[in-house]
Amino acid sequence: MKKFITSMVLALAMAVPAVGFASEVIKVEKANIDLHNKQSLQRGAKYFVNYCMGCHSLSMSRYNRVATDLGLTPEQVQKNLIFTRTDGELAKVGELMKNGMTAKYGAEAFGNAPPDLSLEGRLRGADWIYTFLKSFYKDPTRPLGVNNTLFANVGMPHILWELQGMQELQHAEAPAEGAHAAANAHAEPKLVLSQPGKLSPTEYDRMVLDITNFLVYVSEPGKLHRQAVGIWVVLFLLIFIVVAYFLKKEYWKDVH
Numbered sequence: 001m002k003k004f005i006t007s008m009v010l011a012l013a014m015a016v017p018a019v020g021f022a023s024e025v026i027k028v029e030k031a032n033i034d035l036h037n038k039q040s041l042q043r044g045a046k047y048f049v050n051y052c053m054g055c056h057s058l059s060m061s062r063y064n065r066v067a068t069d070l071g072l073t074p075e076q077v078q079k080n081l082i083f084t085r086t087d088g089e090l091a092k093v094g095e096l097m098k099n100g101m102t103a104k105y106g107a108e109a110f111g112n113a114p115p116d117l118s119l120e121g122r123l124r125g126a127d128w129i130y131t132f133l134k135s136f137y138k139d140p141t142r143p144l145g146v147n148n149t150l151f152a153n154v155g156m157p158h159i160l161w162e163l164q165g166m167q168e169l170q171h172a173e174a175p176a177e178g179a180h181a182a183a184n185a186h187a188e189p190k191l192v193l194s195q196p197g198k199l200s201p202t203e204y205d206r207m208v209l210d211i212t213n214f215l216v217y218v219s220e221p222g223k224l225h226r227q228a229v230g231i232w233v234v235l236f237l238l239i240f241i242v243v244a245y246f247l248k249k250e251y252w253k254d255v256h
């Protein structure tokens with residue numbers, strides 16, 4: 001038993017550093033998501049099914065739940081959100097948001113299978129997802145020609161490159177310009193947009209923010225409802241404290 005405990009402690013100690021994410025060249029950016037912003041969530045859902053769902057499923061969400069939470073009618077969902085087929089038929093609004101990508105095919109095609117993103121919002125958090133989608137850069141040494149500063153040697157292609165354009169990683173030794181040259185000499189590597197895309201950087205940021213917002217919502221669809229109920233529960237408890245106090249006074253008044 002003692003041996004077992006020692007080996008468990010050792011295993012844990014070894015696992016802890018492995019859990020930490022790869023060293024980040026670029027700092028994680030703050031994503032100011034707003035789960036109350038239905039328009040942003042609707043746009044995020046549309047972008048997700050159009051650009052991401054070919055590879056990533058949301059196997060813990062159903063289309064009709066998303067529709068109800070985001071204020072969409074079943075018709076709108078059928079028309080705008082459903083493109084995946086199971087057994088040759090378009091998915092129905094009551095179905096789970098799955099796709100046809102098998103883990104085996106994903107692993108063969110990309111090295112690593114695209115993971116299900118149902119809980120990604122809770123696993124990585126909004127800031128990480130937002131920064132990840134903004135951190136792809138050109139890297140001819142990689143099989144797909146791109147890499148990611150936040151997720152080194154990522155298997156995912158830069159799906160949104162036509163919209164964002166292509167970034168390059170500029171190292172500190174790259175020629176710095178102007179009076180700040182000396183100050184820049186010790187600067188950290190940074191991402192520079194070398195080939196503009198169809199969207200301006202501001203538009204691209206908004207798009208990525210919408211997708212992030214949607215993924216965070218999906219990872220905990222009941223959050224807003226829970227918070228709304230929570231306020232009433234706390235209010236009830238506050239009022240009840242007063243009632244309980246006077247009740248206590250009334251019951252005990254003859255005892256002393």
Ligand code: HEC
Pocket residue numbers: 048051052053054055056106110112113114115120123124129132133153154155156157159160211
């Ligand atoms: C062509 C297939 C493909 C498409 C389309 C795609 N991805 Fe990926 N994605 C991948 C693969 C493969 C990985 C796994 C990378 C790895 O582990 O090296 C991945 C990983 C990720 C991760 C990191 C998962 C983690 O925590 O390890 C996130 C987040 C992500 N994708 C989001 C998106 C979003 C958002 C979109 C749509 C804008 C998208 N992906 C579109 C293939 C794809």
